[in-house]
Each structure stands twice: as structure tokens, then as C-alpha cells.
Amino acid sequence: MKFTLNIWRQNGPHERGRFITYEAQDVSPGMSFLEMLDGVNQRLLGNGEEPVAFEQDCREGICGSCSLVINGIPHGPDQGITTCQLYMRRFSDGAFITIEPWRAKAFPILKDLVVDRSALDRIMQAGGYISVNTGGAVDGNVILIGKDQAETAMDAASCIGCGACVAACKNASAMLFVAAKVSHLATLPQGRPERARRVSAMLEAMDREGFGSCGNQYECEAVCPKNISTRFIANLNHEYLRAGIVESSLPSEPESPHAESS
């Protein structure tokens, strides 16, 4: 198979980028999309040119590193997979394929197709955890969790943090990402004590990082490689509303929840 690729090249965060056209030759239908790009890069190297920078690692759809917008769709045409799980048999021979990085204000481009997604980590640091020390936990079976509840938490917890939801959203909102984490922890009894603080802190961090707000158009769900449902966004809104009510009964100026006697 042969393909014509239109790839976004950009040298650094502050430089102008542009599309450059490359030919991909000798592609077999059983090749993954990233293996096809590996082939292009090996040829570029052979010609003394700089290869196209793109992010990848596990190549089995779980690490969340890979991040390409393929013909306008984050992670490409198929639902429920990451770019590394996309195979060339999905494309017709001779096709013209456009490859771009995630585009969002909160994800500055580092080089070519590689973007900086550390904003997602900072949202997590704002509250995406249960404040529990190592050691002294009660026996795992003391906390009974119904199967359905555990499955719902697991549906939400499947998020791989790739950022496709942000890339697909015209507002570059990270609502689905935040909703997944908030819902995972709020569904479980262990996460309940901090649920109000968590949702507020994470949403504040989301705004601070420059992500937009939800446009209610569900593009995020359509491109999510783990099929995380937008009903978790409904759940997030519920949690936020609930937090507003709960927080009005908290002390007016709560100290930082994580302040230590340092």
C-alpha cells in the first residue's frame, strides 16, 4: 500500500509550524499506524532529514502517550482505540492522510506532533486522590462495595489521560477527563470524605490551566479511546452542585486541606 501524508512540522513551542507532504511506501495492511510512521522516519533519517517527532510508548493502548489527530479526528477514524491500535488495513490504498498534533491552548506544542500535557497532571495534583497515608489501612473486605458500583467506578477509572477529549472539543475543555476522575472516586466509599473539596479543587485547576467549559456536544465521548461516557460529566455537575451546598456549611475560610505543620 502507498499513502500521501500531510504532517504538521513545528520546530519548537515558539516557532511557526506548517504542513509538509511525505510519501509512505511499502506499507502492509497489518502494519500499525505508528509502524507506518516509523517507516517514514527511517527513510527521512536515511536522507539525512530530521524525523517527525511523535509521542508513543506502550503501543497497546494503555499508557496514553500517543496523540495524533488523523484526518481531523483524535486517534483516527475508529472508536474506542488509541492511535497505536490503529492498523493500516483501515485505510484504502493511495489515501491522503492528514496528521496533526492535539490542538488546545492548554497543550502547547513542543515539537512537530508532541504536545505538553502537564496541565492534566496539575489538575490531578489539585485533588485527584484520596489523602491516605501508606500503612494502617483496614482489611480490604471491611469496605463492601457492590459489584455494580465497582464496575461503574472502573468504567470511569479506565481513563488513560491521553487528552483526546480536549483535542476533540471546540472549547478545548477537559470536562470528560475531570469527570472520569471525580466520578471514579466519588462512586467509592473511600473517596466520599473528600468529594466536595476534590471536585471544587479539580475544576478550579481546570479553569486555571486554560481549558474551556463543556459545550455539550459529546465529541469527547466520541473520540475517547476508553469509551468513557458523558454521563460522567452529568455526574461531575451533580458533584459540583452538591459541593456548593456542602461547602456553604463548611467554615468560611477553610485552610488548605493539605496544610501540614511545616
Add this chain to the structure above:
Amino acid sequence: MTRLDSKIPSGPLESKWDRHRFSEKLVSPNNKRKLSVIVVGTGLAGASAASTLGQLGYHVECFCFHDSPRRAHSIAAQGGINAAKNYQDDGDSVGRLFYDTIKGGDFRSREANVYRLAQVSTQIIDQCVALGIPFAREYGGQLANRSFGGVQVSRTFYCRGQTGQQLLLGAYSALCWQIERGQVTMHPRTELLDLILVDGQARGIVSRDLVTGRISAHTAHAVVLATGGYSNVYYLSTNANGCNVTATYRAWKHGAAFANPCFTQIHPTAIPPGGAHQAKLTLMSESLRNDGRLWVPKVSSDHRLPGDIPPIDRDYFLERRYPRFGNLAPRDIASRAVKVVCDEGRGVGPGGQGVYLDFSEVIEQQGLEVVRERYGNLFDMYHRITGEDAYQVPMRIYPAPHYTMGGLWVDYNLMSTVPGLFVIGEANFADHGANRLGASSLMQGLADGYFILPYTIGHYLATAKLLSIPDDHAEAREAIQRVETRVNRLLTVKGRRTAAMFHRELGTLLWNHCGMSRNEGGLTSALQSIPKLREEFWRDVMVPGSGSAFNQELEYAGRVADYLEFAELLCHDALHRHESCGAHFREEYQTEDGEPRRDDGRFAYVAAWQYRDGAVPVLHKEPLAFEFVPPTMRSYQ
């Protein structure tokens, strides 16, 4: 290097760890604030260690090469995590988990370490539940278990087929908390390129910022490596592409002994390679062997479609050879059995590299829906990669390098032979002997990080004489100089072949001569070929761009350069071990029916290799004493 002192506490097995913890010195809370620890790697071991050390009050500098600590390769572990909870009341206990692990490791691990691992396994589950990990549950709300990977009890806890992901996200969330509290400073997109030793103690690292290319020194009071294994030395493996040996290899060159490098686990159930373009192999979870049956045609000339081959013409080779364990035989045994039938020309699929993993029987007995619920995501994955529907036709599988039991030598306190350099998780050698059982790597990573290192490092910090040193200490400047020289050397070769070409060639060489089975002739020829390949690399490698910018080829070339040296150590170890044990199968040492012949008289020791500049590494032996489980032939027949 002086004598290897494993520092195993004396006394009864059951109370060694408790007594050891009591006799260890503690660091007072006031002093913890003045101490800093570097943790390299944020997989299960690194993230759990960094978060726990931060919580204890140390200042932690944590490094990873990914853009986020959540992406380390622990995330890809599918099957589950073992713990001796005995929730199923099926006869499990700490003693049995200990026994299974010692036996599974083919009597090449330390009793005291393994017993401790089994002891803390139960705490790990409790801790993970507290962190909000959504383990599978029964309808009544209790934790669910399954049987996994060559054991006869159900002690494996799981989160669908994404257990590693959930455990890592749990450890990552704990890490996030400590970052928010200011106890941990995170350095993502940063790669360790050298160690800093001051007065023989590990006091820091030199790292390269992968975005700006800036090379800098970071000093601390101790250094923890949690940098994973080296399966990618084979080029094709189930590991993520970024996994590499660089950190542990650099530590080796600074005097840390490397133990049992030849114990490399080949996982039986990966999707067979498809062609030269193949960048990595995809693992299909071992849990598939709970319900799938492995078979090949009885005769090599049978080219019928699998559905057309009647049962009488099929060879269910694992069930035939190992009737007691059948398709659940441990990994090393299953992989080798696959190799045997493929070498006989009975393999299926392209190149004859594959055997069937057949679910038709369980689908018939229990229904398609049951199978879909259990393995749906794996069947989907298989379909995407191969284009085949495994509900209709049997899967094809072939073994692939997966995990490395070998690693830097550590004592009972998880400290290497370099004082102040601790090594945890897959990066050390300690607990799995010559073969690791399924669902034990997650257990070991979290045991080391949450429950063992945080105690043992305290004793070191409380007792070692550690003057404070600046980041521009003479040793640090020298280490920076070494790294800069090497980076420039890679960039100035300007040859014609890419790093991937060298890596692929090395991988093929090792897979053929130091893979699933090894012999003296093959290993000797590999030891002659590797230095030549390495010379060619330094003469002809092509690395474009500059060192002071984002440069993925430069990162990769540096890792390949280290593989090209490390491969030699791997072969030396495989050559010296004149026995077959666990994952190490020497063709010269087998019984008439092809079972491995272990030699406890001569080889019941840990082989710890010491680096010597420009010479063959020196072998040091740590004898293994089995006081509590007398070594037996590991028979699964």
C-alpha cells in the same frame, strides 16, 4: 567490591522482618526534613516509594522520562496482583505464597526476601483499596479473586484486564498528593544519564532534560533506582518502547553488582510477529490460559484450517506433557513447550511461529457471553491487530521477552553494592529467582515501594555519615562532563545506519543465541559478534539534530549504545551457568524427555557480576541456603 553481604536477619523465617524492623534505626521527624532522596522511575515501585517517602517527611526529587509519571510501563500489566489473603478459603496462606514463589523461581531466590514479600502482600491489597482502586467485586461486595499463572489457589486480585493501570494510577494519585504538598518535586521528561558518587556513596544523578537538552546534576542523601527491566535488549519484546537498561547499566559501571542477568522471562502468550516493520510484540494476558487450550496439529504436514482438524489429530501439548497443570503450566515451561513444537515444524501461521490458543470448548460449555465478559477486551485487541475473530477461529500465540528477573544485586535492605544506591521493583534481582510467577511483579513493585524501602532507607540515612554537598561538587561536575562527552560523541559519528537498525540486529542475535534456549556454541559466537556490532555502531550510527533540543533519535541512540554493552554481560552470565533452571535453559543440561536439569551442587548461588573497564566482568557468588524449603526438582508433570 568487597564480599557480598546479603544482611539477612537470623532467626525464624516468620519473624525475620518484624525483628529487623525493630532493630533498624529510625530518623527523627525533624531530621527527615533535612534529608533528600532521589527516586528515578515512576512505575509501581518508584511512584509508591516516592509518595511514601514524601509522606514520611523526606524531601523527594522524582524523575521520569515520560511526559507524566502515570505512563510508566507498569500501566500495561493486565492480569492481576497476588496476595495471601485466603479470602476464598481454598488453602492459601503466607507460607503457601512463599512456597509457590520459591518453587516457581526454581530455587534461585532468597528465602528471607520471598517470605517477606508474601507477608506484606496482604497489606498491599488493603492499601490499594484505601487508595480507591476499583478491584473486581462479588455481588455481595467482597473482593473477587481468580487463579492465575501456575498456582492452584485463587489469590489474584484484579481490575478487569487493566490491573497494572489501576494500581499505577493509585500510586500516581498518592504521588500527586505529595507533589501538591511540596514533599515531592517531580521532574518529568528527564532521563538519568549518570550517577554521582562521593566518597563511594551514591549522592546524586546527572540527567538530561528531554525538551531543552539541558544536562544537569541533582544531589541528595540517597538514590533509589526504580527503572524497570531490560527485555528490550531483544529489540522485540512486550515492553513499552521506552523501557531501557541505561540507569541500571550506568550504575553497574559505577560498581553496583549486576545479578543473574541471564534470567529473562519469555512470556508464552504474545501475538506472533507480523513482519520486519514490527516495533513491539503485544502480550495477550496469561489469564487466557485459564480457559483456552493450547494445541498444534499432530503432524507437521497438516495444513487444514484449525476448525477442520478433528480432536484426534490435535496435540494438546501442555496437557499431554504436564497433565497436573495442563494449560496453566508456569511461563518458562509453557514457552519452551511452544518452542519445541514449533521447532518440530508443527507451528501454525506465517513462518510457523505460532500455536493455537483455542476457546471453542469453553464457548460451547459456558456460552459466548461468559467468555466475552471475561476476556472481551483481549479478544477485541487480538481482532484489531490480526484482523481475526478469536470467537470464531483459535488465536495464534508465540512467546515473547516480557520480564527480567535479573537486575542490580541488592541486600535484604534493597541496597546495591554501592552504599546509598537502592534498587526496587523489576530493576533489582531479588525475589523471583530464575522465573517469575504471574501476578507477582505488581506485588513485588508495590511491596518494595510502599512497605520495604521506606523502612530500610531510614536505617541507612540514620547511620551513614552524609555531609551535605552542593550540586556543583567536583564529582558532579565531572559526571556532567562525562555525559556531555558521550552525547557529543553520539552526535558527531554522523554515519549511515540508524540506531533502530543496530538495535534490531542486536535483538535478533540475542533472540537466536540467548533467548528461550541457549548453548555454549551460540553464546560464544554471540560474545564474538556483539563487540563487532558495537564498534560498527560507534563508527556508523546516524543521529541527526543537536543535543540542546528535543531529539528523540538522540535519546534512543544512547539507550541502544547501552544495550550493545549490556548484551555482553547477559551472554557471559548465560554462558557461565552450566545448568538449566527457570527461564535459563541450556540445551546441554536437559533430561531425555527435554526437561531442564538443575544443578544445585554447583549453581545454587546468585551470580553477581562486577564491572571491570575493558575486561571480562568478575563473578562474585552469593550462596543460596534453603533452610525452610528443601530444593526439589520442580516438576509440573
